Amino acid sequence: MSKKKPRPIPVPAQFIPGLIDAHTHLASCGGDLAGLVERAKEAGVEKLCTVGDGLAEAELALEAAQQFGNVFAACAIHPTKAHQLDEAARARLTEMAADPNCVAIGETGLDTYWITHDPENTAALDVQEEALCWHVDLAISADKPLMIHNREADADLMRVLADAPAPKDTILHCFSSPLEMAKEALDRGYVLSFAGNVTFKRNEELREAARIAPISQILIETDAPYMTPEPFRGSRNEPSLIGHTALCIAEVRGMAVEDVAAALNENFDRVYGVTNP
Ligand SMILES: [Zn+2]
Ligand SMILES: [Zn+2]
Structure with a gap:
């Protein structure tokens, strides 16, 4: 008989000044927003x-x-829900895109994983593709970066993005694709946003992508409440835990973590068009 070990309660890494979390879902993290922002x-x-x-x-x-002055929003309809992008949703998202608090159009993209696993409730690929193209146009007209969700759709995604006009920046959130795709994405000038899975033992290839990418093309994110970094994999994630991912990036690049944080902080401002007081 095997006894399941209780999961350790996640705690932040050492204090690292200047950290950023480029993609999180505060509303899904549970608890009060002020507490989440304060702990972060x-x-x-x-x-x-x-x-x-x-x-x-x-x-x-x-x-x-x-x-909150240090919280910025990204707005879109997720690819799995692309069938919800009706006329009313398009009109409201167009208004949202013009809001100064909205700094990115996302997450949009392609997701074939849920088409396979829950076809009843998931938008079909052609519907997802049309919605993605609509969001690309919105990002361009609003002059905001495009934030991409990609799950098991590498080839289709790279084709659609290559055929579409280019927004000011394209962020591949929770980048989880093979090294070859990382290289192609970097050649195209995309930004790779690494989540907690870059710390997982078997994801050597992701760490290699994080090592070879120009530092100006990297962001880090929690994607909380999912993707909790090691050593707390499997527990609930929140923005205060981003330091573990920053430490991993620093280690593979042979940089001081404070320098990584400073560089990614600059990337956040540049990509999201944030001006600090
Ligand atoms: Zn996503
Ligand atoms: Zn997400």
């Missing part, structure tokens, strides 16, 4: 981008951004 601040997190992945969630993301 205590761990050194200076700024974070919270993502609405449906119309209601995008409204919440904008509200959080209005409430």
Whole structure:
């Protein structure tokens, strides 16, 4: 008989000044927003981008951004829900994109994993593709970066993005694809945003991508409440835990973690068009 070991309660890494979390879902983390933002601040997190992945969630993301000076919002309809992108949703998202609190259009993209695993409730690939193209056009007209979600759709995604006009920046959030795709994405000027899975033991290839990427083309994110970094894999994630991912990036690049944090902080401002007071 095997006894399941209780999961350790996650704690932040050492205090690292200037950290950023480029993609999180505050509304899904549970607990009060102020507590999440405060705990992140205590761990050194200076700024974070919270993502609405449906119309209601995008409204919440904008509200959080209005409430907290160091929180910024990304707005879109998630590819799995692309069938919800009706005329009313398009009209509202167009308004949201013009809001100064909205710093990115996302997460949009392609997801074939859920088409396979839950076809009843998941938008079909052609519907996802049309929605992705619509979001690309929105990013361009709003002059905001495009934030891409990609799950088991590498080839289709790279084809659609190559055929579409280019937004000011393209972020591949929770980058989890093979090294060859990382190289192609970097050649195209995309930004790779690494989540907690870059710390997982078997993901040597992701760490190699994080090592070879120009530092100006890297972001880090929690994608909380998912993707908790080691040593807390499997527990609930939140922005205060981003330091573990920063330490991993610093180690593979042979850099001081403070220097990594400073560089990624600059990338956050540049990509999201954030000006600090
Ligand atoms: Zn995603
Ligand atoms: Zn996400």
